[in-house]
Amino acid sequence: MRHSTGLAFLVGLLAGPAALGAAESPWIGLQAGAAVPAQNQLRTTAGAGFQGGIHFDWNLDSTHALRPRADFMAFGARQQAVTTPFTQRIDTRVQAMSLGVELLFRNDGAHGKWALGPGIYAIRWSVKSTNELEVPGAGVARLSGTSHWTRAGLGFAVTRRFRPGLELEARWIASHYGYEDLQARVATVGIIWTF
Secondary structure, three states, X not given: OHHHHHHHHHXXXXXXXXXXXXXXOOEEEEEEEEEXXXXXXXXXXXXXXXXXXXXXXXXXXOOEEEEEEEEEEEEEOEEEEEOOOOEEEEEEEEEEEEEEEEEEEEOOOOOOOEXXXXXXXXXXXXXXXXXXXXEOOOEEEEEEEEEEEEEEEEEEEEEEEEEOOEEXXXXXXXXXXXXXXXXXXXXXXXXXXXX
């Protein structure tokens, strides 16, 4: 019930620009940069990686804008190993796809240099893992698979426009993943091209 309520709220926000009667046509933006696990639970299974996506900017008035967005994050692989009582290695690779929307507050009007605001996201986490267990005299057992979870996420974005069509963006995203709802905190930094 909690997840369906959050997703319904997200759909409402994505439909918001049409309902609110945005003052001008949306800008299309493409972003690319780095995604870094920012807390220990995610760091054990994921390293720093790539993030990219597409978004639209609707200026609602001179200081407020909505940014619906779709993002993809591919994190670096990690390996965990133990040697007692048997040698075991777990290789993991984490990816995340998200749909979300941010409400941005701009200084100095719709085309001001700075913007910041909160965001809400639906994030589909994927963890591909390979588990190898080596038992002396019995050989090596290997198990591979990919697990998926869809979780809500909250975030905060800050952007700095350097010139028309070029911005620097930093975001902090808080979510959960895995069967045990482990914390997933991610920091992203990237370049945005708008047209």
